[in-house]
Amino acid sequence: MANKHMKTANGKTGRPISFDKNAALEAAMLLFWERGFEGTSMADLTQAMGLNPSSIYAAFGDKHALFSNAVKRYLETRTQYATDALGEPTLEKAVRALFHNTIAFLTTPGHPSTCMTLAGAMGCSVDATPARDLMTEIRRHNEVEMKDRFLEARKSGELTKDINVDDYTRYISMMVAGLSVQAANGSTKTELKRTAELALHYLGY
Numbered sequence: 655m656a657n658k659h660m661k662t663a664n665g666k667t668g669r670p671i672s673f674d675k676n677a678a679l680e681a682a683m684l685l686f687w688e689r690g691f692e693g694t695s696m697a698d699l700t701q702a703m704g705l706n707p708s709s710i711y712a713a714f715g716d717k718h719a720l721f722s723n724a725v726k727r728y729l730e731t732r733t734q735y736a737t738d739a740l741g742e743p744t745l746e747k748a749v750r751a752l753f754h755n756t757i758a759f760l761t762t763p764g765h766p767s768t769c770m771t772l773a774g775a776m777g778c779s780v781d782a783t784p785a786r787d788l789m790t791e792i793r794r795h796n797e798v799e800m801k802d803r804f805l806e807a808r809k810s811g812e813l814t815k816d817i818n819v820d821d822y823t824r825y826i827s828m829m830v831a832g833l834s835v836q837a838a839n840g841s842t843k844t845e846l847k848r849t850a851e852l853a854l855h856y857l858g859y
Contacts, residue, residue: 675713678703682714683724687770691721691785721774721785728770729792735759740799745807746859749826752800753850756830760837760846768838771796772831797827829853 681702685694696717700707714720735758739751760767771792775785801823807813813822833846841849 673705673709678705678710678713679723679727682720683727683770684765686721686724686774687728687768688766688773690773691717691775692779692782718784722788725770725774725788725792732759732765732770736796736799740803745804745810745812748803748807749857750854750859752826752830753833753854754847756833757837757843757846757850760834761843766838769831769834772834773838793827797823800826 681704682699685698685702689698696707696710699710699720703710710720714723735755736752739755740748742748742751766773771789775782775789801819804813804819804822808815808819813819833850836846836849
């Protein structure tokens with residue numbers, strides 16, 4: 655029969671790991687999303703996750719490993735809106751969907767009104783470097799996916815040859831990220847929509 659208790663790292667007897675890992679990870683993700691890597695302490699995490707530090711380390715690893723797992727959960731459960739947008743059949747529909755889907759995501763109740771890949775690791779300390787690098791890698795990957803979609807539009811003739819695809823990708827990425835910043839600043843859904851329509855107007859849509 656299995657022991658009812660487990661040994662923790664300091665040799666003391668503690669409670670076994672018997673909890674909903676998905677729920678605990680969801681709580682950690684929301685906390686990192688709201689406060690960022692540096693703004694979230696282990697004390698904050700233990701309270702939000704309902705676990706003691708030894709259980710967190712045993713199930714998820716150290717703070718960096720937990721952050722990586724939380725980011726993975728974010729990508730798996732929260733970012734389909736961008737993938738759906740890029741899957742639209744025409745360039746105009748894809749760009750419009752990128753703006754409108756982003757706004758819908760940012761204004762959905764139940765999570766912080768910003769993008770985790772922007773807010774999660776903006777700190778500058780040495781301790782935050784791995785988290786910041788992870789976020790940068792994800793944002794660059796997102797731009798690669800956008801660029802691939804815009805290259806398809808170039809091949810179909812929707813994006814004219816006088817437009818530099820790299821510049822176009824950076825511009826759209828910047829505008830979408832700007833919506834996240836404005837949402838975090840308190841802009842309403844109506845205000846974000848007006849901003850998006852203005853951007854779409856100058857894009858020729």
